[in-house]
Amino acid sequence: MSRIATIGLFLWGTLAPGYASASPIEDAQNAELERARAEIGDQVQLSVYDLIDELVYGWMQEPVFDSPTPVVLAGVTVPVGLGTGMQALVENHIGAVLAANPQTQIQLVHCPTCTATVVHSGPEGTVVSRGFDNPEVLDALGGSSGQHALFVDVEAEGTWLVLRARMTRLTPELPIVWSHTLASSIGTPALLREPGDLKSAEDARKEYLAALHRRGPILVPLRFAVRSYDRPDAFQGIGVAPPPFVWLQSGVEVGMSDARAWTASFLVGYSFVPQAYQGIMAQARVQRLLTGRSRSLTRPDLYVFAGGAVMSVWGAATASFQDTPLTTDLIITTLDGDPPRTAFGGLHIGLDLRVGHRVGFSAFLENLPSLGDNQNLGTYLQFVVPFQSLGTEVTLWF
């Protein structure tokens, strides 16, 4: 231990002046490295918590001690490169889970002298060590000799996160009385167990699967959509744009698998505004998940979608969908006759943000091929084809 301390001091003495005089480029590189490390730390934190929960659950099932025993949390180390911020989080989580589960028979105690650096001079020489490495000195200092020390180490090994724990009795022989190693693939979803209701990884996995399968492959969406139509440009058309159309839609949405990376929906809708218009529609759409390979139980999912719709609308306010430019004279002359009736199709593309596949918000642009020459409509965006309609939707899934 003294050798390690000496090497550490030598390295610090050698490197510290160089670090102090780092160039702005090095500073920027260091800042970028720290940012990347913090990002990875955020990503692995839940997995580390899972491993700790699994460790404590193991103690609940097979306690190391028969009766409540004071244990010093002597050392927590995190993956090399992830910094001490994560170390504090891990320490806090261990404390919280152990405090919530007294049946582990482990009572965490505070022992400042155990983790402090102690210097002991005797006939055999001078020894510099930490308190828990030298129980005789610890005893002389009135520390916690005879207690147990818990060491926890988490390391990133390739794609695996490995947690190692060992418990050492603080007697002169320092025997390791218990040790365990747990590993988790970083691709495994976090189990998110409650600290006060720990369960085995197997049971937690069953719950996760139940949550995943609970919705089944078929969902029933209830969608409120608004389609607005662009006004004609001054030089392009002379007509009047249709009013925004509100649609209430429902139908089925089918996922290819529980991952719901690809889904397809088939909806019918009805639109009605008294004195203005009515309409019916049918719509088909294919969605592709953009955020990850499977839908998330915890964070929002973003989909891109494309589809088509066929709408039939009638009523006084639907005259704008007809090819004739809408003028005041035309409106007055059609007041007494049959209201205009039009059927047209549309192709749309858009983005859909969903939370837990329960609530979603989407926006899309729609191309109306049969109304391409309609002088009552303008174009929101011209990209390969003109997009004359802009839609927003709020959806509830059942």
Add this chain to the structure above:
Amino acid sequence: MPATLLVSFAFLPFLTADPAPSLLRSKARSRRLECEHISALTGSEQYPGQIIAPRPRGEFVDRTALVCTERILRPGLRNARDEAVLRDLDAQARELAVAATSTREDLADHTWVVETFYPGAQVAWKIAFAAKNALMAQGASVSDRVPMLAAGDIAVLTRMSPAEAYPAACKRYHELGSLGEGDALLAVVSRHPRETTLHAGLCVAGGWTWLR
């Protein structure tokens, strides 16, 4: 319009989840992946919801899955040598523990002590931790004690070649009583700055043996 569609379809193969470099995946990102080829059944158990289990009565197509996972720490975030050692630490520690306990079965009643000789203190601590846990998993009795040498011994040993220093250190451990008759020291050694394999030596009753 047809030309636009044709160009769009031409890009489709690059938009798939293939781990090879593509339009959406750089070469550097592809190199960070570790891929495993598994059966659809195993895949459905390991990744429920993402890989569909094969039907009980079989399928027309024999499906398999290529599961690729990104390494937790991307290259460059830590020292390359540390990364190389830590990447396989669990496997290496297990191999060393098996080698130590199986080479000398007469040491079953001994107490094992682990010492690591690696330039970085943080990684050395982790190697020792892994080796101790691996020895415990083999059913050995392990102590957290750190065998110590006098300052004069260290001054002499650091001037010797590694081939001579480790046996000499072992002898001194025994002579100073740092390692008793019932103790066995497993020394995990990194012998060369450019080497990523960990070596191991065994020190029992003042006698040194290279295990690997």
